[in-house]
Amino acid sequence: xxxxxxxxxxxxxxxxxxxxxxxxxxxxxxxxxxxxxxxxxxxxxxxxxxxxxxxxxxxxxxxxxxxxxxxxxxxxxxxxxxxxxxxxxxxxxxxxxxxxxxxxxxxxxxxxxxxxxxxxxxxxxxxxxxxxxxxxxxxxxxxxxxxxxxxxxxxxxxxxxxxxxxxxxxxxxxxxxxxxxxxxxxxxxxxxxxxxxxxxxxxxxxxxxxxxxxxxxxxxxxxxxxxxxxxxxxxxxxxxxxxxxxxxxxxxxxxxxxxxxxxxxxxxxxxxxxxxxxxxxxxxxxxxxxxxxxxxxxxxxxxxxxxxxxxxxxxxxxxx
Numbered sequence: 001x002x003x004x005x006x007x008x009x010x011x012x013x014x015x016x017x018x019x020x021x022x023x024x025x026x027x028x029x030x031x032x033x034x035x036x037x038x039x040x041x042x043x044x045x046x047x048x049x050x051x052x053x054x055x056x057x058x059x060x061x062x063x064x065x066x067x068x069x070x071x072x073x074x075x076x077x078x079x080x081x082x083x084x085x086x087x088x089x090x091x092x093x094x095x096x097x098x099x100x101x102x103x104x105x106x107x108x109x110x111x112x113x114x115x116x117x118x119x120x121x122x123x124x125x126x127x128x129x130x131x132x133x134x135x136x137x138x139x140x141x142x143x144x145x146x147x148x149x150x151x152x153x154x155x156x157x158x159x160x161x162x163x164x165x166x167x168x169x170x171x172x173x174x175x176x177x178x179x180x181x182x183x184x185x186x187x188x189x190x191x192x193x194x195x196x197x198x199x200x201x202x203x204x205x206x207x208x209x210x211x212x213x214x215x216x217x218x219x220x221x222x223x224x225x226x227x228x229x230x231x232x233x234x235x236x237x238x239x240x241x242x243x244x245x246x247x248x249x250x251x252x253x254x255x256x257x258x259x260x261x262x263x264x265x266x267x268x269x270x271x272x273x274x275x276x277x278x279x280x281x282x283x284x285x286x287x288x289x290x291x292x293x294x295x296x297x298x299x300x301x302x303x304x305x306x307x308x309x310x311x312x313x314x315x316x317x318x319x320x
Contacts, residue, residue, distance in 0.1 A: 003053065004020050004023075004049065007045070007048060007049045007052060007053070008042075008045050008048075009023070009042075009045060009046070009049055010186075010189065010190055010193055011183055011186035011189060011190065012185070012186065012189060013183040013184040013185065013186045014184075015178045015182055015183055015184075016178065016183050016186055019046075019175070019176075019177060019178065022175055023046060023049050023050060023053065023175065024053060026050055026173050026175060027049070027050045027051075027053035027054040028053075028054065029173070030054065030055065030056070030144055031144075031172045031173060032125070032144070032145045032146065032147070032169065032170050032171075032172045032173070033047075033050060033146045033147075033172070033173045033174070033175055034147055034148070034149070034153070034170050034171045034172075034173070034174045034175070035047060035146065035147070035148040035149075035174075035175045035176075035177065036148070036149060036150075036153075036174060036175070036176045036177070037148075037150060037176060037177030037178070037179070038150055038177075038179050038223075038225055039150050039224065039225065039227070040180075040224045040225030040226055040227030040228055041177040041178070041179060041180070041225045041226060042177060042225075042226050043108065043148035043150075043177060044063060044106065044108060044148070046148075046175060046177060047061075047063070047104070047106045047108075047146045047148060048061060048106075050104070050146055050175075051103065051104040051106075051144075051146070054104075054144075056102065056103050056104055056144055059101075059102035059103030059104075060099060060100050060101075060102065060103035060104070061100075061103055061104050061106065062096050062099050062100040062103065062104070062105050062106065063106045063108060064077075064078070064096055064105065064106065064107050064108065065108050065109060066107055066108060066109045066110055066111075066112045066113050066117075067108075067109040067112040069117075071114045071116070071117070074113070074114065074116075074117045074120075075116070075117065075120050075133055076089070076093065076095065076132075076133045077095065077096060078095055078096050078097055078117075078120070078121070079095045079097055079098075079120070079124070079130045079131065079132055079133065080092070080093050080094045080095025080097070080098055080132040080133070081093050081095070081132050081133035081134050081135075082132055082133065082134035082135045083134075084134065085132075085133045085134025085135075086133070086134070089133075089134070092132075093132075094132075095130075095132060097124065097130060097141045097143060098139070098141060100141070100143045101141045101142060101143060102142055102143075103143065103144070104143065104144045104145075104146055105143045105144070105145050105146070106146045106147070106148070107121075107145065107146070107147040107148070108147075108148045109148070109149060109150075110147040110148065110149050110153075110170065111149045111151040111153060111156055111161075111162060115163075118162065118163045118166050119163070121166060122163060122165060122166045122169060124141075125145065125166075125169040125170070126169075128140055128141055128142065128143065145170070147170050153167050153171075154167075159277065159296060160295060160296065161277060179222075179225055180222040180225045180226055180229065181221045181222055185218070187217050187218065187220075187222060187229060188209070188214055188217055188218060190226060190229055190230075191209060191213075191217050191229060191233050192208075192209065194229070194230050194233040194234070194237075195207050195208070195209070195233060195237060195245070198233070198234060198237040198238075199237075202237075202238075205243060206243075207237055207240060207242075207243050207244065207245055208243065208244050208245070209244070209245050210244045210245060210246040210247070212246055212247050213236075213245050213246060213247040215247075216247040217229070217247075271310070274306060274310060275310045275312065277296065278292075278296075278303075278306060278307055278310060278312055279312060281293075281295045281296045281303075282307075282312070289303065289304055289307070
C-alpha cells in the first residue's frame with residue numbers, strides 16, 4: 001500500500017482495498033477508463049493513481065473539468081486554435097490534448113459535455129487525430145483518456161442526452177468508487193490522517209479525536225463523502241481550542257447544515273438539467289408534447305408531468 005498511500009489512496013476496508021487492486025491492474029493496461037462514483041469519492045485521485053502507476057507516469061497528467069468549459073470554447077480548449085480563428089483568438093493555442101501528448105487526459109464531469117463536444121471527442125478517440133479550430137492541418141496525439149462522472153451515463157444515453165457510441169469508446173474499463181459510508185472505519189482513518197496533515201501544514205501540535213467525535217464520524221452518512229469529511233476536519237482543527245476535537249451539538253448541527261446545503265445543491269442541479277432537457281426536446285418537436293416525449297424516451301404522461309412541474313409554458317400549452 002506504500003505506493004497507493006503516496007498517491008493519497010487511503011483506507012483499510014475490504015471494499016476500498018478491492019478498488020486499489022483494480023487500480024493497479026488497470027494502470028498496467030493502456031486503455032480508456034470510466035471512473036464512476038458519487039461526488040467527493042476521490043475520482044481525480046483515482047485517475048492520478050492510474051496515471052502514475054502506469055507506463056505514462058513520466059509524461060503529463062492533464063485534468064479537465066468539463067463542467068467549467070464554456071460550450072462555445074470547448075473545442076478550442078481541448079484541441080487548440082489558430083490565431084484569428086475567432087474574435088478573441090489573439091494568439092495560437094495548442095490545446096489541452098496537445099499538452100497531454102504522451103500522457104493522460106482526464107475529463108472530469110464528462111456527462112456535461114455538449115452534443116457538439118461529444119462528437120468532437122468521439123472523432124478524436126477513433127484514431128487520436130484532430131484539427132485545431134481554424135486549421136486544416138490534421139494532427140495526432142498519443143493520449144490515454146480517463147473520464148469520470150457522478151451521473152448514470154447509461155440513463156443519460158437512454159434519455160438521448162449522451163452519445164451511446166461515445167460511451168462505448170470511454171467505457172472500456174470501469175472503476176466504481178464506493179461512497180464513504182460503505183467503507184467501514186475508513187472515515188476515522190481518513191479523519192486522523194487529515195489532522196496529521198493539518199498539523200504539518202499549519203505547524204501546530206497534532207490534535208486527536210475525542211470519543212464523541214469518533215462516534216459521530218462513524219455514524220454520520222457523509223453525503224459529500226471524503227471531500228465533506230476533509231472540510232469538516234479542517235474547520236474543527238482550526239476552531240478547536242484544545243488538543244482534543246470534541247463533536248458537540250453545535251458541531252453536529254454545523255455538519256448537518258453542510259449536508260442540507262449539499263442536498264439542496266444536488267436537487268437544484270437535477271432541476272436545472274431537467275428544465276434544459278425538456279426545453280430542448282420541446283424545441284426539437286416544435287412544441288408537440290407527444291413527439292417531445294418520444295425524443296426523450298419517456299411516457300407522454302410522465303413527460304407532461306415534468307413539464308407542468310417546471311412550469312415550462314408557451315410551446316407546450318396547446319399540446320397538453
